[in-house]
Amino acid sequence: MTGKIPAYKISKLANVSPSTISRILNNKKNVNPETAKEVKKIIYQLGLEKLRDETKIIILNLNDISNVFYQEIIEGVRSAVIANNCKLLIDQTEITDENVEEYVDFLKKHKIYGIIILKQLSREILKEIAKNIRIVQCNEFNPKVNLPYVTIDDYSAAKTATEKLISLNKQKIGLINGPRSFRYARERERGFRDALKENGINANEDWILSLPVIKYDIALPIVDQIFSTEYYPEAFFCISDTFGAAVVTIAKKHKLKMPEDLSIIGFDDTIFSQIISPPITTVSQPKFKIGYSAVELLEKYDLKKEHIILGTKLIMRKTT
Structure with missing residues (x-):
């Protein structure tokens, strides 16, 4: 079948004007989404979809x-x-x-x-x-x-998560961040820092980490090093559930009870946060x-x- 889609014929079947059909076929704005869906359905039913020069x-x-x-x-x-x-x-x-x-x-x-x-x-x-x-x-x-x-809103999400940790009477709070070249990483760190500042808590720069990639295996030794010292955080906000899972693993290695000795909040609500034991409190994004x-x-x-x-x-x- 060759030629163009017969806009006039479709307009009769869809009970809309040929100009509306034209706008839909050319992906223009100001078209009711339900109308566009009905027109596309008719095109499909007539076997005309192959005539559209965009198989988009x-x-x-x-x-x-x-x-x-x-x-x-x-x-x-x-x-x-x-x-x-x-x-x-x-x-x-x-x-x-x-x-x-x-x-x-x-x-x-x-x-x-x-x-x-x-x-x-x-x-x-x-x-x-x-x-x-x-x-x-x-x-x-x-x-x-x-x-x-x-x-x-990465900033607000991170700030809310950090404020939750503070509400649990956690004062020594660390952050495990990704590469700051990403906007989300900068915004989540900004929310974290502002939550601490507004609650009169000084950020410990030794506990604010920026890792080059979001990888479980990369986070493990770095987190282990923190918990091998005498002075370590009593809570962590992790910008990824992957990092949160690494903190859980190392916490268990050091026989820390969660959430009594250590509280953790992750980010993303991925499968990692659900299957690890204990499951991780996390920021869920849609x-x-x-x-x-x-x-x-x-x-x-x-x-x-x-x-x-x-x-x-x-x-x-x-x-x-």
Whole structure:
């Protein structure tokens, strides 16, 4: 079958104007989502979907697909892609100043509909991509560029978690952070420090760690070294459940009772926080919804560049 989708015929079946059909086929804004869904259903039922010159391909670009944190985000993206009759490609290309032009050429050559970025890129790289294709920043974002993003309030989440530890009469509190090159790491540390300051607690810089990657095996010896000294924290806020699990393991090695001797709060509510014993109190972020919302932002892409900040929840378990 060749030719164009007959907008007039579809408009009759969907009981909408041909101009509305045109806006839907060209992914324009100001279209009721339910109307768009009904029109796409009719196109599919008529066997006309192959005539759409976009079989829309969405790329999800991320650093490390093995990172357990990304799994639910990927599932959210995948579900939204299916709901919108698109195709998904997962890409681990490291986009740099040196290869961004080549990368954009690839996107254009393969008629990529849009790209979701699960990492923070420079202002220059983002602007170069955005000149040529729809782009949404997911979880990480660069505040210096007015592009759409979906994320959480890392600062408030970290501050709330730290305040919870303080409410348990913990004064000696440590932080295990990831690389500060990431916005989330800087924001969570800022929330941690502000919670201590506002409660009259001096931060012990020896207990504020910034590890190069979020890996359980890397955290183990560093945490072990802290608990091998005479003076160690009575609580830890960990910016990842992976780090929280490492603290639990080392605490048990040193025969510390949790939460009596040591309280721990992690972040992300991944499977690590649930299966380790004792299970870890953690900040739960809506990972599936983050991924799903990123695709929705691509679908209603416009010059206003919508920003979505989703809420988090502190899940109480056995380490507090």
